Amino acid sequence: MDLDLPAEHVLLRDTVRAFMLTEVAPVIEVHERERRFPTDIVRRIGELGWLGIPIPEDEGGAGLDTLAYAVAVEEIGRVWGSLGLIVAAHTSLGCGPLHLAGTHEQQQAYLVPMASGRVLGAYGLTESGAGSDAGGTRTTARRDGTDWILDGAKRFITNAGQAGTYIVTAKTGETAKGAAEISAFIVPAETPGFSVGRLEDKLGLHASATGELRFEGARVPAENLLGAQGAGFRTFLKILDGGRISIGALAVGLAQAALDAAIPYARTREQFGRPIGSFQGVAFMIADMSTEIEAARQLVWRSAWLKDQGRDFGLAAAQAKLFASEVSSRATNAAIQIHGGYGYVTDYPVERFMRDAKLTEIGEGTSEIQRLVIARRVLDLRVI
Numbered sequence: 001m002d003l004d005l006p007a008e009h010v011l012l013r014d015t016v017r018a019f020m021l022t023e024v025a026p027v028i029e030v031h032e033r034e035r036r037f038p039t040d041i042v043r044r045i046g047e048l049g050w051l052g053i054p055i056p057e058d059e060g061g062a063g064l065d066t067l068a069y070a071v072a073v074e075e076i077g078r079v080w081g082s083l084g085l086i087v088a089a090h091t092s093l094g095c096g097p098l099h100l101a102g103t104h105e106q107q108q109a110y111l112v113p114m115a116s117g118r119v120l121g122a123y124g125l126t127e128s129g130a131g132s133d134a135g136g137t138r139t140t141a142r143r144d145g146t147d148w149i150l151d152g153a154k155r156f157i158t159n160a161g162q163a164g165t166y167i168v169t170a171k172t173g174e175t176a177k178g179a180a181e182i183s184a185f186i187v188p189a190e191t192p193g194f195s196v197g198r199l200e201d202k203l204g205l206h207a208s209a210t211g212e213l214r215f216e217g218a219r220v221p222a223e224n225l226l227g228a229q230g231a232g233f234r235t236f237l238k239i240l241d242g243g244r245i246s247i248g249a250l251a252v253g254l255a256q257a258a259l260d261a262a263i264p265y266a267r268t269r270e271q272f273g274r275p276i277g278s279f280q281g282v283a284f285m286i287a288d289m290s291t292e293i294e295a296a297r298q299l300v301w302r303s304a305w306l307k308d309q310g311r312d313f314g315l316a317a318a319q320a321k322l323f324a325s326e327v328s329s330r331a332t333n334a335a336i337q338i339h340g341g342y343g344y345v346t347d348y349p350v351e352r353f354m355r356d357a358k359l360t361e362i363g364e365g366t367s368e369i370q371r372l373v374i375a376r377r378v379l380d381l382r383v384i
């Protein structure tokens with residue numbers, strides 16, 4: 001694996017891995033059990049420059065590439081899925097739109113504090129009636145003098161209640177074809193009329209906050225429109241393409257964690273007087289996990305590399321996310337199977353890996369939506 005990565009990326013990977021194992025691993029269990037957001041750890045990784053890895057230096061980031069970002073998210077996810085999701089949502093979804101569509105003034109005011117790790121970001125697209133079909137957005141924004149007034153609600157937003165800056169989509173009118181005209185807005189947490197509602201009680205990723213955003217006459221100045229009016233839909237499609245690389249990387253990290261746990265267990269747990277890894281049924285599970293994880297990693301790296309080359313990466317990112325997330329669910333499930341009853345109880349971390357991995361098949365476009373994206377591109381049929 002090292003042969004494939006440039007030296008700079010290997011150094012970043014090893015640094016993140018060492019940090020995760022020494023400073024983060026010991027505090028995971030208490031945060032997960034108490035469903036506590038890891039404020040201190042997030043602050044610390046911000047100081048280390050890991051909350052803006054692929055963002056240019058003049059926009060507050062580390063100025064590294066997407067491959068470096070994918071490598072870092074994998075290493076974070078390999079130890080703690082919740083932290084991986086916090087970082088991925090902040091970077092791809094919070095910082096990403098400001099980098100892609102922000103003016104110089106918006107970038108200086110909002111992106112620099114976020115990418116330099118001082119302010120956490122979040123992205124609100126999903127609503128109760130608009131999940132896979134984001135065109136069904138009901139949240140509205142109407143112009144009032146020099147301001148925009150937002151009304152509505154967002155659901156399932158990562159970093160809700162923890163972020164200082166929210167990028168949200170809202171309907172600003174109708175297109176000539178009668179579809180919703182969607183625009184993006186920068187909403188600082190202290191905006192009057194904006195509040196965070198219920199936080200979700202989730203299957204996994206217990207230390208990451210997922211919650212509702214409420215807009216009740218929330219007033220932001222005209223300069224908080226992000227990109228052109230009506231460009232919000234196009235912007236978020238591009239953002240989701242990039243975000244899929246990081247969710248793919250998170251999925252690979254969780255799958256690798258499952259393999260890392262399964263190997264020593266299979267070597268040391270004995271039944272019938274032999275290590276269980278010597279039974280072909282168990283050994284083949286490990287062989288499949290290791291093969292699929294390596295394939296998933298290569299797809300994620302390839303999509304990151306294409307993005308870094310300025311080439312079309314949408315298809316590759318959807319393929320990487322689809323494959324990696326399904327590998328992640330299979331591998332984490334297999335790790336429980338290999339641990340037998342011990343895998344089903346919380347003494348071992350593999351049950352957490354499985355609960356966390358499931359999200360990667362849902363967030364940033366479900367597996368079915370990835371298949372739609374891929375099929376549209378491969379078949380080149382608009383009607384799918």
Ligand SMILES: Cc1cc2nc3c(=O)[nH]c(=O)nc-3n(C[C@H](O)[C@H](O)[C@H](O)COP(=O)(O)OP(=O)(O)OC[C@H]3O[C@@H](n4cnc5c(N)ncnc54)[C@H](O)[C@@H]3O)c2cc1C
Nearest residue numbers: 123124125126131132156157158210362363364365366368
């Ligand atoms: C932990 C967590 C964190 C999240 N973080 C964020 C965030 O930060 N920001 C944000 O905006 N959103 C976030 N989401 C929302 C997430 O992106 C949505 O849950 C996801 O896009 C699916 O939408 P939905 O839940 O409404 O499901 P639905 O769209 O209702 O889908 C239900 C089922 O129908 C299937 N389906 C829907 N349409 C089709 C179709 N055309 N063809 C085939 N099958 C279809 C889906 O694949 C799925 O299996 C998060 C969700 C979770 C659980």
